[in-house]
Amino acid sequence: MKAKTQQPSTTGFMLPFLILFMVMIIIANPGIRMAIALGVDSIFYPIIGFNASYPILTIAIAGIIMITLSSIFTNMFMDWKSLARAQEVAKYYQEELRKARKNNDSERIKQLMKLQPKILQLQSQSSAGMSKQMIFVMIFIAPIFIWLMYFLQRAPYLYFTTPWADYVPFTGRSFVIISNWFLFYIIFSTVVGQVIRQVLKYLKVSGKWQRIKMGKVSTS
DSSP states (O other): OHHHHHHHHHHHHHHHHHHHHHHHHHHHOHHHHHHHHHHHHHHHHHHHOGGGSOHHHHHHHHHHHHHHHHHHHHHHHOOHHHHHHHHHHHHHHHHHHHHHHHTTOHHHHHHHHHHHHHHHHHHHHHTTHHHHHHHHIIIIIHHHHHHHHHHHTTOSOOEEEETTEEEEESSOOTTSSSOHHHHHHHHHHHHHHHHHHHHHHHHHHHTHHHHHHTTOOOOO
């Protein structure tokens, strides 16, 4: 019985890594990557491609699409109230464990350690929606990244300006690890994503998200 109760937690923990591994395999395969890029290009290029004349704008709009999709999927599958409760319980548990160790209260430590599997199970259950979210990330968001890499190959110019430099290459690596265009996307998505996620989180926690889904939000 004990093994059965722990198995879903282990599966839920490993699923995002398995999905990420599958995405990496897809991206590493030139044939599959090109097929995905061409398929997405037929939809996105006429809408946000702007004849490759404004690549920064294209990256920004594609980023907004990806951030919005990711935020919506997170909001659909995450139970924010359960997650908040699990975080509070875990925080209280860690505080009690530190006090017990500080006071060398072996009996209290033993009692708390017996509760550790339940704490871990509670955290795993509250964040189980992240595994489901990763599936939709792979299906909808990863192809947009692949398309952006393909799109930048057709940009008439491969540089953009910043407050600290006049010519920054899109595909260059000013910070060694990641491409400049991807660094721009990360900075942009961090700012915009926080706003979108907080709005959606508020709607769900307050109950307005459910009313929006049911079409019962008043015009006021």
